[in-house]
Amino acid sequence: MRRxxxxxxxxxxxxxxxxxxxxxxxxxxxxxxxxxxPPQSCCSTAGSRCSACWDAGRAPESERRPEVARAFHSPRPRDGGAHVDSAQRAQRVDRQVHRLLQLQPRGMHPRRVWHALRGDESAFLPGVGRMVALPRALRDSRHFGGRADLVFPEVGRSLARLAQLGAAQELPDGTWQPLRPAGATAEARRNGA
Incomplete structure (x- = not known):
């Protein structure tokens, strides 16, 4: 079954x-x-009861929701900080893109990076006019399929950030290649480069 x-x-x-x-x-x-x-012990005590059973009143009246369950139960959940999350997400995408580039040191087209992150096992190559399987190194990478929700423009923004950090460069044919290890990218970020 396809991913x-x-x-x-x-x-x-x-x-x-x-x-x-x-x-x-x-x-x-x-x-x-x-x-x-489920096993008979599931939802049979206050410590093992799920939130649906607590909320539906399927617990004995003598039992009270444990402290941990009360801590996670909120009638008005709030966002976890969208600005921080988007910055962290961008950093994670940058790391994944850089690591995929390292697997193809001669260079890789942004669309191929995108297909690898989405988990597409093959991609259409206009030059040959057919679907071509992604290289095995990309398909075997732990980052393959790691961003199924990624839109193509995010790959371009990630590559631009990596180029600004000196971690990747665009070649004349439109492909991208890594310039230094990911650890050096993190070191450059810390030093303000």
Missing amino acids: NTRAGEELSRLKAYFESPDVCAQHVMADYFGSDE
Whole structure:
């Protein structure tokens, strides 16, 4: 099964899970892993009860929600800091892009980087007029498929940031290559270069 197909199925299941907050999480997990019923100890005590069972009032009146469960239960959840998250996300994308470039030291087109990050096993090459499998080094990388939600312009922005740091350069044919190890990129960032 292709990674994209499997990822789509997983996302559908995850969406269904979050759209049914009154369904016992233990039963959802049992169903996911192919079991008819969860173990009997699941949701049987205050320490093992899921939030759906607490919220639906399936707990004995004598029991109180544990401190940890109360800490995570909030009627008004708040964002975790969108500005910090976007900066951290950009840094993570930069690291992934740089590491993929290191796997192709002669150079790699931004579209190929994008396909690798999305988990596409092959990409259309206009020069040959057909789909061509990505190199094995990219497909075997731990970063392959690591950013299935990445849009192509983000790859360009990442490459521009890496070029500004002196960690990558664009070649005359439009491909990009790494210039120094990722550790040196982090060192340059710390030193303000």
